[in-house]
Amino acid sequence: MGKKIRMGMVGGGEGAFIGAIHRMAAALDGEIELVAGCFSSNADRGRTTGEKLGLAPERIYQSYNQMFSEEAKRSCGDRVEFIAVVTPNDLHLPVSIAALRAGFHVLSDKPAASTLEETLELKKEVQLSGLLYGLTHTYAAYPLAMQARAIIGRGELGQIRRVTVAYPQGWLALAGDSNSSKQASWRIDPARSGESGCFADIGTHAHHLVEFFTGQTISEVCADLQSVVDERALDDDGAALFKLTEGGRGTLTASQVCGGEGNNLNISVYGERGSLFWEQESPNQLQLKRRGQPVAILRAGADCEYLDEKVRARCRTPQGHPEGYIEAFANIYRDFAQMVRCHRDSLPLECDHSVGDINAGVRAMAFVRGALESSRNQSSWVSLAPYWE
Numbered sequence: 001m002g003k004k005i006r007m008g009m010v011g012g013g014e015g016a017f018i019g020a021i022h023r024m025a026a027a028l029d030g031e032i033e034l035v036a037g038c039f040s041s042n043a044d045r046g047r048t049t050g051e052k053l054g055l056a057p058e059r060i061y062q063s064y065n066q067m068f069s070e071e072a073k074r075s076c077g078d079r080v081e082f083i084a085v086v087t088p089n090d091l092h093l094p095v096s097i098a099a100l101r102a103g104f105h106v107l108s109d110k111p112a113a114s115t116l117e118e119t120l121e122l123k124k125e126v127q128l129s130g131l132l133y134g135l136t137h138t139y140a141a142y143p144l145a146m147q148a149r150a151i152i153g154r155g156e157l158g159q160i161r162r163v164t165v166a167y168p169q170g171w172l173a174l175a176g177d178s179n180s181s182k183q184a185s186w187r188i189d190p191a192r193s194g195e196s197g198c199f200a201d202i203g204t205h206a207h208h209l210v211e212f213f214t215g216q217t218i219s220e221v222c223a224d225l226q227s228v229v230d231e232r233a234l235d236d237d238g239a240a241l242f243k244l245t246e247g248g249r250g251t252l253t254a255s256q257v258c259g260g261e262g263n264n265l266n267i268s269v270y271g272e273r274g275s276l277f278w279e280q281e282s283p284n285q286l287q288l289k290r291r292g293q294p295v296a297i298l299r300a301g302a303d304c305e306y307l308d309e310k311v312r313a314r315c316r317t318p319q320g321h322p323e324g325y326i327e328a329f330a331n332i333y334r335d336f337a338q339m340v341r342c343h344r345d346s347l348p349l350e351c352d353h354s355v356g357d358i359n360a361g362v363r364a365m366a367f368v369r370g371a372l373e374s375s376r377n378q379s380s381w382v383s384l385a386p387y388w389e
């Protein structure tokens, strides 16, 4: 395998949420090393984070532009190879573009950017750069999400007729929640979150999961979005009907005001010969219901021989020793490390991976735009294809 892949990070300072998860995930399989970072909008906090992580002082940077220009001056066997972007949404576009222009691959958290137009601009930059761009849609990286995709892809459920996906959260259910954490305050601010609140934040995860499971694209949407909690400028709850490219139909609900809920993302896919159900709060089991047969519960585990080999390879423990969110994130990092190695050595990428690409980012933000537009127009149907180009 050779030397570790070198990673730089933007965001993820003291008190941040997802940056620390990314770092644990990147480290889990020993293939990636964090060597540089600009961790915070607050220079002192960023320095403290870098010091606690044991980085060389000269590689803890005060701005991401400084990081990119200084790292680009280092020898090619020493400089960062890719940048993990874990800032609030408004910085995804400028940070990703600056990283690509400096010659670094990008692995960004979702959404790809804060509006559809920005995401299309980013797509052009990715294409121009010839570099790798990945999105961390975590839930597609659980082993059983990959198994579900394989079962559907082989046609075991027959034609897909209906999909129901729901992502209820409860952490923004009350007015007082809006300013209770920095995570909440930027998510409800249009200047930092973007054109949508809940649908961009977690509706995009649900959208991605539908497309990942079914291997199809959501092509039309009809939606009803609302802001339930007083005076929020962006949606905090919504529901949509959608159509898939091959004729199936579905419903997607996403809400951050469902009191008591954590991260209850769940999905059912119904085909003519069978159905399956998966939920991220119990990610190590997948229900499979085939016509005329008892319900089967597939379990995740490196020793589960009935799982596809590529799925077992995404498990690190035998069944019954549960893996979770960090390990799912680590699957994305392991896939991305392989993509970087293949890119470096001009080799074809062989694995069926779970890293979202820029086109998935565009389709997700097109879905958000279509849902917003539909909701403003008495929930009329909106076709998404015109937004993709």
Ligand SMILES: NC(=O)c1ccc[n+]([C@@H]2O[C@H](COP(=O)([O-])OP(=O)(O)OC[C@H]3O[C@@H](n4cnc5c(N)ncnc54)[C@H](O)[C@@H]3O)[C@@H](O)[C@H]2O)c1
Pocket: 010, 011, 012, 013, 014, 015, 016, 017, 018, 019, 038, 039, 040, 041, 042, 063, 064, 086, 087, 088, 089, 091, 109, 110, 111, 136, 137, 138, 182, 183, 186, 201
């Ligand atoms: N994939 C997932 O499951 C998942 C889960 C949570 C969040 N996210 C995404 O991750 C991103 C971050 O979310 P979060 O909840 O961790 O936010 P957060 O507010 O906890 O952390 C953001 C971090 O970015 C830093 N930052 C802001 N401006 C910066 C700058 N100019 N330079 C360097 N650092 C800067 C902040 O100081 C902070 O440390 C969001 O885009 C969110 O949508 C994804």
